[in-house]
Amino acid sequence: MRIGELAERSGVTTKAVRYYERLGLIGPNRLPNGYRDYDESHVRVVIEIRELAATGITARQAAPFVECLRLGHDHGDDCVSSLAAYRDGIAEIDRIIATLRARRAQLAERLHESASRTFTKEQPMSDDGTLPKDLPIPADDGAAAHLPGLALPALTLPTADGDQVDLGELTPGRTVIYLYPLTGRPDADLPDGWDSIPGARGCTTEACDFRDHHDDLRNAGVNAVYGLSSQDVDYQAEVVGRLRLPFTMLSDERFRLADALDLPTFRAPGRDRLYSRLTLIVRDGRIEHVFYPIFPPNTHAQQVLTWLIQNPA
Missing domain, CATH: 3.40.30.10 (Glutaredoxin)
Structure with missing residues (x-):
């Protein structure tokens, strides 16, 4: 199948497919005339990458899941390396949450200090x-x-x-x-x-x-x-x-x-x-x-x- 059909069946854009190729996640076959040719295995891989993106795992982080499918597993997360990628994703989210909480606490403290210096009377507001x-x-x-x-x-x-x-x-x-x-x-x-x-x-x-x-x-x-x-x-x-x-x-x-x-x-x-x-x-x-x-x-x-x-x- 051509790249347009692969993109349509996988629910992504042709630009995304080319991006996955650049990352080495999919490798199209080549016809005698030089055109790219894709098969059902490529559809499955692209769908896997798209579904992972919905969970916050980017295409650059999807290699373990793609490799798991290439090894013949029914699901991209049947392999130990995929489970490790899940854990890394959770750890990254925890880091982001901790950073945001710390930043919010600092801003709240500065706001309180600033308001105490600037306003002598709190004005009512709906x-x-x-x-x-x-x-x-x-x-x-x-x-x-x-x-x-x-x-x-x-x-x-x-x-x-x-x-x-x-x-x-x-x-x-x-x-x-x-x-x-x-x-x-x-x-x-x-x-x-x-x-x-x-x-x-x-x-x-x-x-x-x-x-x-x-x-x-x-x-x-x-x-x-x-x-x-x-x-x-x-x-x-x-x-x-x-x-x-x-x-x-x-x-x-x-x-x-x-x-x-x-x-x-x-x-x-x-x-x-x-x-x-x-x-x-x-x-x-x-x-x-x-x-x-x-x-x-x-x-x-x-x-x-x-x-x-x-x-x-």
Whole structure:
């Protein structure tokens, strides 16, 4: 079979197949005319590599599993070397978690020290930086299961700084778009019963977490971070200024993106429709990964960062 058929049957791109060849994971046969020729064994290997990637094991780490299949085993992890690769992967995740926890503790300490020097009186704020301990945890209702692999629509949305962003023309590479219901502010009350709605509370804390880890996300290969809600441009601008956000906020008052991609939304007292909390990892115009549901929101940017580190582009 040709490379296009192999890619289609394996659920990857032809570019990925060529990458696996460069790594020595697959070696195509050659026809008399010089064309590459693949068989069923190559399909099995590529599927194995793709499935491993979903667990955080990259193509560069997949050699033990591929070799296990070449030795005639039914599964790529039937060999001792594959089990060692699993253990190495777990150890790496533990290292990342420990690093993030230490970094968070340092930032929290510096924040506390800075706030103690700067503010003599804490100003009240709706949806502030703290989260109640008994918030209901949102359940996965499957409303985002269809999104991976979809292309973003050619949809232009206004930004908080008076510009516009065409979602169909994002910079090649990875982009993070996190969607949220609404952020509170000092002069506006949140809907009644806001804390009792699973996944509703915590938009400000989520924005602050993306702010505090913005540089880390960029260093992990993200070209841009966007926040998106149905709040108007003026509301978004106030949030950007008050929270000192280093990234762009998008306004989608008419839920155009929700309608185009069939995104999950919900109702609240006084609000006919709000975006459910959801984050898209977009790569070269297509949705590569989806975080949904999201909990807790105040550490979600760190969750995104961990996924990016484990799944380098």
